Amino acid sequence: MNFSKYLRFAVVGACALAACKGGPPTATKPGKYSSTTGIEYNTEEGMKVSDYQGIPEGPGLVFIEGGRTVLGSAEEDVAMTHDNIERTVTLASFYMDEAEVANIHWLEYLHFVRKDSAEEFYQSALPDTTVWARELSFNDPYVDYYLRYPGFRYFPVVGVSWLQANDYCTWRTAKVNERLAGEGDEGDSGSSKGGGLFGRKKKKGDAGDAAEGTSEDGGKTKIAIENGNTLPNYRLPTEAEWEYAAQALIGTQETGNENQENKRIYPWDGRQVRNPYGKGMGQFLANFKRGRGDYAGIAGSLNDGAMITEYIYNYPPNDYGLYNMSGNVNEWVQDIYRPLSYEDVEDLNPFRRNGFLDPSEKYDKKGYQSLIDDHVRVYKGGSWRDVAYWLSPGTRRFMAEDSATATIGFRCAMINAGSNK
Template sequence: MNFSKYLRFAVVGACALASCKGGPPTATKPGKYSSTTGMEYNTEEGMKVADYRGIPEGPGLVFIEGGRTVLGTQEEDVTMSHDNIERTVTIASFYMDEAEVANIHWLEYLHFVRKDSSEEIYQRALPDTTVWARELSFNDPYVDYYLRYPGFRYFPVVGVSWLQANDYCTWRTSKVNERLAMDADEGGSSGGGGGLFGKKKNKGGDAAEGTDTGGGVKISIENGNTLPNYRLPTEAEWEYAAQALIGTQEVGNENQENKRIYPWDGRQVRNPYGKNMGTFLANFKRGRGDYAGIAGSLNDGAMITEYVYAYPPNDYGLYNMSGNVNEWVQDIYRPLSFEDVEDLNPFRRNGFLDPSEKYDKKNYQSLIDDHVRVYKGGSWKDVAYWLSPGTRRFMAEDSATAAIGFRCAMINAGSNK
């Protein structure tokens, strides 16, 4: 290397290290040169660094700002299970669907599965509509109509097992990122100049690198043009999002002085204010044999499930975090998870520290194993006790009912806020 070339590299390197223009490098403004080697990016010899303008906007997702909180049962433990005692944890920021996955969303999923996959996979994706059938109840019409009749389009999908919900998350990730990769390959425009979800997409990068989405288009994480995986929320994320304890403390005061039994203020389940005073704030079973009130003055108005955007959202903007349908979460069930899980992003992944061999399921002394998952939130057929975010129940991951649905979540990649 001659002296002039060496000098040029030295000057470039010094300029990069000193961040000559615009301050230190950032994810969205990494600069033209490496701040450690001085090598120029996006050249024949240099590393390719794609333009990045932040995580793309995902459809239906709401940002959940993380932080410290106290998780656990806020109500009296009437079941005497002692399986969710209060503990202080910190949850990282994440995204969550603002509403439950609805019938129309599942029908869209079935459409593409039938189009792109085998008949066997399509049959495996079908919800169990017979969950509505009861031997001593005339719910037969729901078996035929609930999933497919247009009037039920935006009612929550039910009859979906934990395993099926996970398959949906995988498909949704693939389908959304396939479209984002195509959008980036077209230069970030898709009519109207706003991209697929109303936000300009990142340009640059090689959309042909990376992993196959399942639709024939390959994507690359390094491009920044794709979203992280859709998935079921962890139990801690779900409970934290349901509490929605934001804006309840004074500015500069880090003490959480207010708690909530439900995803709204107060100990009551009726709206205490304004023209809607006295109306219920969630869809649940009000009492024995009472699902909706009396004709002419129906209160919650929902004998079964309800429109996924019914009832006021909580302070995060999430609808029906109590009532309507219970929701699957990622965690396997263990009665003493609160003792074992970490205090940062707690999650029960498997039988570690509490193996399934300890539970006598073979002789019907227990229902617990590594294929039993937690569900949360209460439903249209549950009493008010189960509306409290701290309550938890469990069911086999391959089972389904008319009272369990789900919503998706996603990490907030590359940011603590």
């Protein structure tokens, strides 16, 4: 290599290292040259670096800014479970569905499952509509109509087990990424109005032709993590994520003050379940059971107005923009249930995925002294059939992962990849 070539590499390398143009490199602006070797990206010699403009927008999701909080029950422990004692934790930022997964979303899922999967799997994906049937109650219309009648389209899907909810998350991830990949292919051919996955057409030799450390696949960009052209997995939120999002303490935070001076019993301000302000004063802020035999109030002056579930956008959202984080339906979360999870899990992104440190053998399920094993999952939030105590984000209950009721639904969550904000 001659002196001039050495000099060129030295100048390029120095320029890259010193970030002489436009500041230091970032994920979205990595620069033309490597900041460690000075070798030019996206050349025959250099590595392919994909065009990345940030995580694609996930349909239905709301950004939840993470941080420090105190998790645990803020209400008197009337159930005497002592299974969610207050403790300080930190959670990374993440995304969560703004509302519960509704009947229309599940019917869309069934539509594609029937097209793309075996009949056996389609049958396994059907919600258990008999959860509405009661021997001593006339709920028969809900058995036939609740899931499929158009009037119930945007009511939360129920009769779905934890296992079925997980299958839905897997399908949703694949379907959304399939659409994003399709938009990217349209951009390559020039037929997309927006011009590619991130709204611009790719040119020959562009950074999007292949990902870091990968190669092209038949002339098309591989769908790979390195390309940044797919979303992370939709999934059930962890219990800590769900509780943190329900608290929505961002709405009580004063600018520049790291002290959390206010705490909430419910996902809204105050110690009551009625709206204390404005035109909605006196109206309930969630769909729940007001007392024995009282689900909605009296005719002519219905308050929460919902004898069973309700429209998923019917009550005011919390300060993160999330609807029905209390009431309407309980919601599945990822964690298996253990009464001492608050003691055992870590204080950064706490999560209990299995019986580690607290094996199921300690619980006498075979002898009918316990209901706890590695197949029971936590659900939270309270429902249309629960009293106000269960509306508090810190309360928790559990049920077998293959079981379903008319009071449990779910919403999806997603990590915030590549950023702390």
